[in-house]
Amino acid sequence: MKILVVGSGGREHAISRKLLESPKTEQVYVVPGNDGMVQKGIALQDIPETDHEAIIQFATEKAVDFAIVGPEVPLLNGLVDDLEAAGIPAFGPTKQAALIEGSKDFAKQFMKKYQIPTADSETFTDYEAAKAYLDEKKAPIVIKADGLAAGKGVTVAMTMEEATLALKEMMLEAKFGEASEKVVIEEFLAGEEFSLMAFVNGTEVYPMEVAQDHKRAYDGDKGPNTGGMGAYSPVPHLAKEVVDEAIEKILIPASSGLVSEGRSFRGILYAGLIHTEAGPKVIEFNARFGDPETQVVLPRLESDLVEIIWSLLHDQKPEVHFKQGGIELGVVLASAGYPDHYEKGAKLTGLEHISSDVNIYHAGTKLDSDGDFVSNGGRVLLIGLQAESMVAARQKIYQEMKKLENPAFFYRIDIGLKAE
Template sequence: MKVLVIGSGGREDALVWKLKESQYVDDIFVAPGNAGTEESANNVDIKSNDLDNLLKFAQDEEIDLTFVGPEAPLVAGIVELFEEEGLKIFGPNQEAAQLEGSKVFSKDLMKKYDIPTANYEVFTDQEEAINYIKEEGAPIVVKAEGLAAGKGVIVAETKEEAIEAVKTIMVEQKFGEAGERVVIEEVLTGEEATVLAFTDGQEIVAMLPSQDHKAAYDNDEGPNTGGMGAYAPAPVVTDEVLQKTYDQILIPTIEALQAEGINFKGILYSGLMIEDREPKVLEYNVRFGDPEAQAVLPLLKTDLVEIAEAIIDEKLEEVEIEWLNKTAVCVVMASGGYPIEYETGKEIQGIAEMIKESNINVFQAGTAKEDGKLVTAGGRVLGVTALGDGYEDTIQKAYEGVEKINFEDAHYREDIGQKALNK
């Protein structure tokens, strides 16, 4: 079959790598892709938000199955667009994608159906938001209501920081229309984890739990990023915690959506805060996480195409999903200065030699080809992912891989996976 992957990041490179393993896949196209996907698939010069041209390409090429990597096309309604033309596409429809596209929608849903999450208030007026912050005090969380590429959440340690966050979002409109409303909520404490789950709207099956590292610097310091690395499985999600996640979050979320007349088919991402073995929802996403996908997908034994088609056909219960008995660690190599200001166009060296020497995947994200050379073209550049037996072994492998890759001003955290070791 012919498969189309939409997106251009490390998650999409990981999807291509996993799909190449499928017995069903003959050709893979990626729109728009990056320098990494160009090596293993066919890049197509169509942006991921250009829905009409993506549809035309899928029709012209007679694409059998489309995977949507990023959230924006899902929120924009690409699934309905493709399905109306009889094309198979993996992901939730526009109504279901509100879970990520609107923080107000997701928070209101959780409140209505008693799904554990932080207490919150919603504001459309900046003065009211600022007065609320003055009354509540800090620390406190300020969120842009809509999509902000994973960067619209500010955990403010002081009232001044929180007020500045409101102004950044609502007045300066740093995140555009995403900042027309803000959600202000209590700070949850504990340890974060991600539980991705496959669902066909009836059945829901959790993937191996993972842990992202959102802060730019070691010890969870510095500004929030799209993610500086991940590992799986995350030991903070014990069997007990996972069962509570099923009973209190995953199943109730699908049932809540059903009660609202929404059929969610695809991937439900639950970002959790876990304290005293009690999980609460920090946020929902409606697609594979990035970089969680780079850690979780290499551990998946079952053919991803089989799973996707079962979900589309609402037959997930007929598929047995199996995992490797390994650990995975992904270390993100970013441009110096990310996530604030950074330069691009830096030559990247050492990937090919490193891959020859070791059983490590390098998933490319912000990369491009210039004059035949591989160069940086974004904030997060590479995801170096190692598989191993146990956290210590796998962490060591991943960082040995990182040390063999070079580009000017490369920045990466040196503590990815340490929380697993501490367990």
């Protein structure tokens, strides 16, 4: 098969690599991709994710068997709808179904209607009304931009000063543009966070292994929210009963609810969850593979990813099995200053010294005129590896990360520490 992957990050690198493991795969095309993805069987085509017409033309010329749309922006722009209309099977939700990620307010109203456990919240378009609500509720509290903000539109405010600043930046200073014209203010939930992704086709749900992401920029879960600084899977200190409850009370009702709403979902439904004293609750839904969770979950998938997607595209039941035992750990190397201002073009040093049994997933890199990799984004790459225990995984991965040390970059040194 020839398969098209849309996207350019570490998630799409991981998806492309997994597709290549299948004996059914002849060629993977990635648009636009990044230079670090190129290997035998993976070819890039420099087409923007927003240019649906050019993507469709390319997919038609290459006679691809199906497409996978990785990032949230093209999903919400209706790329899956356009590909399907052009006769190209596409794995990912329609524009209507992807709204579960595209609007925090929609997701909140949806969860309320279908009794899916989540934090209490209110939505505002008026700053003064939002500020009055904030003054009433007090910190700790969570401020969220309604729309897409690349994983950065959420402030978990532990003080009123922090909450007031976040609200002001979003609503009065348009920090996230249109995404923060509407703001959701919700109660702070205490507990263990985890990510649960599933292959979904209508009311059929096939869960993956859980993962735990590290969203804050700095060690000890300090600093601003990012797109994710590292992850691991599975989460050994999370009881199986908690995961089962999340599947029964969250994933299944969500997929059924979307069908009831006329927004039937086919693709990857991602639930960002927190295990509270009252059980698991939803922090957010995403309409696609998580990043960096994909880089630690997909390597543990023992079933054929191509067969899974082909089955779902043809309304058949897929076989979904994951490796039992051991742990997959991933640590992100990020540009200094991320998620705020950072420079691009910093040379990556030490890549050639990384052990051959370690996975390198490129996210924000490109080749310069000398043929060397330089930074081209906030999250630059992720180093991932499997080990029998978290202690062994952490020891090995930080030996590897030291090889990449450079003042232009930084990484957290406590990824997975909770699971040791």
